[in-house]
Every structure is written in C-alpha cells, then in structure tokens.
Amino acid sequence: MRYLRTLGLIILDIILINFSYLLGLVLRFDGKTPEIYLNSYFKYAIYITLLQIVIFYFFGLYKTMWRYASIEEFLKVIGAVVFASVATAIVFITLIDREIPRSIYVMALLFETVLISGVRLFSRARDVFLSKGFKNGKKPTSQIKRTLIVGAGEAGVLALKELRKHKEIASIPVAFIDDAPEKKNKIIKGIPVVGTRHDIPKVVKDYKIDEILVAMPSIPEVQQKEILEIANKTKIKTKIIPGYYKVIEEDKFDLNLIREVEIEDLLGRDEIKLDDNSLSEFIENKVILVTGAGGSIGSELCRQIIKYNPKQLVMLDFYENNIYDIQNEIKRTYEDPQIVVLIENIREMERMEYVFDKYKPNVVFHAAAHKHVPLMEDSPVSAIKNNIFGTLNLLKCSDRFGIDKFVNISTDKAVNPTSIMGCTKRVCEIMVQTMNEKSKTDFVAVRFGNVLGSNGSVIPLFKNQIKEGGPVTVTHPDIIRYFMTITEACQLVMQAGAIAKGGEIFILDMGEPVKILDLAEKLIELSGFVPYEDIKIEFTGLRPGEKLYEELLLNKENSCKTEFEKIFIEKPYVHDTEILNKGLEKLEKDIHNNNKLELVNDLKYIVPNFTPDI
CATH class of the missing domain: 3.40.50.720 (NAD(P)-binding Rossmann-like Domain)
Incomplete structure (x- = not known):
C-alpha cells in the first residue's frame, strides 16, 4: 500500500510538472503559443520531468507522510521545487535548448511551487480538519481521541510520530505541554506548545482533550508524581512512558512503551542508584x-x-x-x-x-x-x-x-x-x-x-x-x-x-x-x-x-x-x-x-x- 501511494504521488508530480510548463507557455503567449516552442518543449519534456523527479526523490519528497507533515517538511518541498526548477533552467539554457523563453522557467517555478506543495498540503489540512472534530460537516465518532502530550522533548516528539503513524490507535495529538520557557508558543512538528504543567487543566478544557500522555521519562520521579497528580485531577484518561526508559532512540521506540498510569507512579520516588x-x-x-x-x-x-x-x-x-x-x-x-x-x-x-x-x-x-x-x-x-x-x-x-x-x-x-x-x-x-x-x-x-x-x-x-x-x-x-x-x-x-x-x-x-x-x-x-x-x-x-x-x-x-x-x-x-x-x-x-x-x-x-x- 505504501509503494502504491508513493507511485501515485510520483505520477501526480509528473502531471503537475508538465502542466506547469505548458501553462507557462500558454500564459506567456496569451493562449497562442507558437508551434516551435511547443515542439521544443515536447521534445525534451521527458528529460525535464525525469530531472525534477530525481531531485524530488533525493530531497525526500516521497518518504514523508504528508498528512502528518510539519512546517519543516513544507519548506523542504519549496526548496526542492526551487532547486529542481533552477537546475532545469541552467541545464537547458546553457547546454540543450535555448529556444524556450527564459520566462517560462520562472512561471513554471511559481506554478510548481503552488501545485506540488498544495497537493501535499491537502493531506495535512484534511487531517487537521478531522482532528478538530469534523468530518463531512459532522463530528466524528467518539473513537478519535484528542491527545495532549506532556513533554516536548525527545520522548514526546517520538511519541507524536508514532501516534501519527498508527492511525488504528485513533489518537490525534493536538497540543504539547512543557515547562521549558523557551519552548512555549513554539510549533513542533505542526503541534503547538501551549503551556506548562500548571496549565494542564485549562488546556484540557480549551482543547477538548480526551487523553493525556506524559512523555517525560528522564525527569525525577518526584516531579513526575506532581505532573500525574495534576493530570489525574482533570479526570481525563492518562498514560505514561515509564521512567526507566531514560534514553529513547528513534529506531527503538515502540508504542508498547506507553502504558496506563499505575498507583506506583503516584508515589513520586526517585530512581535507585546501585553500586x-x-x-x-x-x-x-x-x-x-x-x-x-x-x-x-x-x-x-x-x-x-x-x-x-x-x-x-x-x-x-x-x-x-x-x-x-x-x-x-x-x-x-x-x-x-x-x-x-x-x-x-x-x-x-x-x-x-x-x-x-x-x-x-x-x-x-x-x-x-x-x-x-x-x-x-x-x-x-x-x-x-x-x-x-x-x-x-x-x-x-x-x-x-x-x-x-x-x-x-x-x-x-x-x-x-x-x-x-x-x-x-x-x-x-x-x-x-x-x-x-x-x-x-x-x-x-x-x-x-x-x-x-x-x-x-x-x-x-x-x-x-x-x-x-x-x-x-x-x-x-x-x-x-x-x-x-x-x-x-x-x-x-x-x-x-x-x-x-x-x-x-x-x-x-x-x-x-x-x-x-x-x-x-x-x-x-x-x-x-x-x-x-x-x-x-x-x-x-x-x-x-x-x-x-x-x-x-x-x-x-x-x-x-x-x-x-x-x-x-x-x-x-x-x-x-x-x-x-x-x-x-x-x-x-x-x-x-x-x-x-x-x-x-x-x-x-x-x-x-x-x-x-x-
């Protein structure tokens, strides 16, 4: 299924690349494009297309799940389109065909940027739309849980990625909580950091949170206890990444690490240091x-x-x-x-x-x-x-x-x-x-x-x-x-x-x-x-x-x-x-x-x- 989606996206990009150049030609000559330019373009269209698709590939445009993409991923799309368009212009103007007007390359760049990033933005926008509780103008089923992640560090970001990857869990992260002042109001992977631990009750109410995930495994147990007690008072289902996972590497992270909060977590006891x-x-x-x-x-x-x-x-x-x-x-x-x-x-x-x-x-x-x-x-x-x-x-x-x-x-x-x-x-x-x-x-x-x-x-x-x-x-x-x-x-x-x-x-x-x-x-x-x-x-x-x-x-x-x-x-x-x-x-x-x-x-x-x- 993943390969079919990738192939479909490549085919769609091929169509959009050629459409952008042809649209540029049509607009450049007010709909009366001279046959010489059309013939010239069709002669090299396959090379233009192949060059840009290869560049898109090396920029990782076919590895990202766009429905979960963040600002960084969309900036990467723009960068890939600009690089591919400039490379195409340089290659063709200096080495292959100087007959196509240079303005076409500029116009094609603008159209590609809008169309290629727009297609990807559509998946992301649809996901955000659903995460806010709407589908076909109606609220979705109660199975979709709006999740608040406490901890915008490494563990929290990895948990975010895993929750997004596994749609069957029906858990959609909508906000981060973190005590670090430098993270407040920042956007991480498209998710805002909206406050500190003391703001949890207000955030739960304002963002209509269904589930809280505490993803701060490296903090002292006493602080974890304080956070869990605040979360517990909201009466919202709370889960946790246990504290003995002090270092979480991305390739080892597993959703099975996430578990229900147990009464032991509320004791607030620091980790034992043994000799x-x-x-x-x-x-x-x-x-x-x-x-x-x-x-x-x-x-x-x-x-x-x-x-x-x-x-x-x-x-x-x-x-x-x-x-x-x-x-x-x-x-x-x-x-x-x-x-x-x-x-x-x-x-x-x-x-x-x-x-x-x-x-x-x-x-x-x-x-x-x-x-x-x-x-x-x-x-x-x-x-x-x-x-x-x-x-x-x-x-x-x-x-x-x-x-x-x-x-x-x-x-x-x-x-x-x-x-x-x-x-x-x-x-x-x-x-x-x-x-x-x-x-x-x-x-x-x-x-x-x-x-x-x-x-x-x-x-x-x-x-x-x-x-x-x-x-x-x-x-x-x-x-x-x-x-x-x-x-x-x-x-x-x-x-x-x-x-x-x-x-x-x-x-x-x-x-x-x-x-x-x-x-x-x-x-x-x-x-x-x-x-x-x-x-x-x-x-x-x-x-x-x-x-x-x-x-x-x-x-x-x-x-x-x-x-x-x-x-x-x-x-x-x-x-x-x-x-x-x-x-x-x-x-x-x-x-x-x-x-x-x-x-x-x-x-x-x-x-x-x-x-x-x-």
Whole structure:
C-alpha cells in the first residue's frame, strides 16, 4: 500500500510538472503559443520531468507522510521545487535548448511551487480538519481521541510520530505541554506548545482533550508524581512512558512503551542508584540461597540476583505453584540459568541441614515468613513455628556451615510491635543480632514497610473491589502506611547485604507515609470512576493487631546514614542472650498447648515493648 501511494504521488508530480510548463507557455503567449516552442518543449519534456523527479526523490519528497507533515517538511518541498526548477533552467539554457523563453522557467517555478506543495498540503489540512472534530460537516465518532502530550522533548516528539503513524490507535495529538520557557508558543512538528504543567487543566478544557500522555521519562520521579497528580485531577484518561526508559532512540521506540498510569507512579520516588561493582562482588560466582523464593519479595530477589551471574541460585519455597512460575520465567528470560528449585519447609531442621550441606550457599536471603497480621492473630502457633523457629533453623545452619552472609527480611511491624506477626519478626531481628555476636558469619536484617502489589497487599484488594463495583473497604480514615515498590525494595535489600559487616539492622527509606484513604481514592480515579459517587468507600475498623501508624526506627538517635541515601543503619545492639534463650525455650514448650495468652506472654518476655490487643 505504501509503494502504491508513493507511485501515485510520483505520477501526480509528473502531471503537475508538465502542466506547469505548458501553462507557462500558454500564459506567456496569451493562449497562442507558437508551434516551435511547443515542439521544443515536447521534445525534451521527458528529460525535464525525469530531472525534477530525481531531485524530488533525493530531497525526500516521497518518504514523508504528508498528512502528518510539519512546517519543516513544507519548506523542504519549496526548496526542492526551487532547486529542481533552477537546475532545469541552467541545464537547458546553457547546454540543450535555448529556444524556450527564459520566462517560462520562472512561471513554471511559481506554478510548481503552488501545485506540488498544495497537493501535499491537502493531506495535512484534511487531517487537521478531522482532528478538530469534523468530518463531512459532522463530528466524528467518539473513537478519535484528542491527545495532549506532556513533554516536548525527545520522548514526546517520538511519541507524536508514532501516534501519527498508527492511525488504528485513533489518537490525534493536538497540543504539547512543557515547562521549558523557551519552548512555549513554539510549533513542533505542526503541534503547538501551549503551556506548562500548571496549565494542564485549562488546556484540557480549551482543547477538548480526551487523553493525556506524559512523555517525560528522564525527569525525577518526584516531579513526575506532581505532573500525574495534576493530570489525574482533570479526570481525563492518562498514560505514561515509564521512567526507566531514560534514553529513547528513534529506531527503538515502540508504542508498547506507553502504558496506563499505575498507583506506583503516584508515589513520586526517585530512581535507585546501585553500586553494581559491590553487587557483582557480592553475588557473581557465588551460590545464593533464597528462601520464600515463590513469594512477592523472594521471586523479585531471584529476578534481580540472576542478573549478576551467580554460580548457582537455589530457590526454596514450601508452596510449589508460585515458585514454579518464577522458575519458568527465569528459564524463558535467560539461556541455561544456573538455578535449582527446592520444595522444602524451613521448619524442618533436618531438611535445612541437607540443603546447606549439599548446595553449600555463600549467601542466604531469608524471605520465607507468614506476614498477614490478622491471619497470624488467629494462628499464633503457625506464626511462631514458621517465623521464629524456621528462622532459627536457618541461622543455626548458616553458622554451622560457615556461609558468608545471612540477610533476614524484616518489617516495620517489628518496631514496637502490637501484633503477633510483628512480634515474631522482632524476635527474628534479636536472634540475628545475637547470632552475629558469636559467629564468623555476618548476620544482618533489612527492615522496610509495605510493598505495593505484593501478594495479599492492599492494592490488589482495592483493585478487585473496584472491579466488582465496590465498595472499597478501608479500616480507618486516618490509617497511614509506608510503601515501596517490590523492585525497589529488593534492590535495596541486595545493596544492604553487599555493604553489611554483621549485626546491623538496615532500614530502607520508605519516603513519606501514605494515607490508605488517599490511596483508595486515587485508585478509584485511575480506574475512571469518581470516589463516593461511582464507587463507595466504607470504613470497617482496625483489625486485631493492626496499628494506625507504622514505625520504621526503634531509636532515631541510634541510627546513621550509609553511603546510599535510601539505606540507614540501626546500630548493632547487644541483647540479653539468657533472656532470649529462656524465652525461646518457653515458646517451644508452650506452642504445644495452643494457648494464645501463654504464647503472648512468652513473646512479651523476649520483647518487653510488645503491646498486644489481648
């Protein structure tokens, strides 16, 4: 189809070139052109035509899609016509035929400029006409979307070209937004830059925008968040080119890069800067064991670790379905990855000893844990068996088999715990630091808050509730949480492990806390609904063991920065080993009684600041 259009345009240019010269001859002699001049022209018409078509070709007049052409392309047409006409005149006047009056070449130049550029302008004008909402005097179907592109830089221009190229998308760019003052009121590829981010609401109204595309992938995430929040308030569908595409080359740009705005984009968190050298030294050619490898954190750790070429990645989980999925994903992504998948239970010491003895890991990332607060309130025995004694098995094996580093994944719920789950994770932190005091292995813990999109987290819950038409349930209007993306959390966990010296509790900078109610409202808006009108929000009350506010640090005076701006350290603390051991003995004895009150008291013995609901 493209070649037929090009051929058609060439044929049309041939007709217009000859028509221009013949019209010049007719007008020059008032309609009574002497036969000698007509014969002279027809004798060389084919050469005149061929010369000009070749020049047009080298000027690129048959490569441009004229319905999307900008001012630059039309200036190129004029330049090509002028050059071709002057070249024709010089060749024929000086070398071939001096009989044709010189004025004919000037007149032909004027006619060609009007006709050849006019034909191309027609396609462009028709497209603009349709983009403004008219077709045969009537508004077009609602399928055509008037698009506002935020960002008139390289990414925005490339997105513009792609949207124009793919008519099936029915997205017609009509305006740019850009904060650069030098770009305001400029025309880029035929599209005006009409204001800054603060003008988005007005532009949406004035230009009858149906869709917003944020094409500023290289700006800081905090600024991107501001832009998305402004766009979100317009209630207009917003899409984005994700921030991890920092450099977009024209021959690699793909419309598939453009995606819907997710709630993660509204967190406004800057890109993580990792030390690849320290991570390579930490992981490359090492045997890495990841427990809970099928879970949200564990599976993402596996994705990140495999990039650094471990000698072997041992993926361990008790639940087979999820770990089967991540195993297949890695095999599809990498050629002959050195991975081993084990279905084992960390509660069973004998099996853990077998795993450590056979695979001899250098580093352990321990991400296997029961994490749901309300469920663990109802199943305290399972929480203690898995989170405390399962972890203790791994700590003992790591010490006995002489691994280099053990990295325990902790949680903000371990700080001044109010739930059984949180308290079990605090006990794990104490065990990690205590074991570090007497072992050659470096034992550390990494503590962070909620992970967006993880299994069972609030985001998937809200999305399902919205999909069902509501209501969206929030426990309390004032409840706040710290949030981090899965990828971000896992990258920081690995970096913390790389710089660990032993005994530290690393705290990841979670940014500003987020109100769960605000999160619910934004998710409803991103789904194209109006909160409280289209989708109701109901408050259900705090669940057992749930805090209104989460904390990340036990003692702010006892924390310090690291070389990485998002990683802090709670300085090593020497715990009372006798209290810990006695408390663990009591727990091991009382878990057989299945008495929640006894277990809570045992936990309080180890963690005195544990304040349960009961």
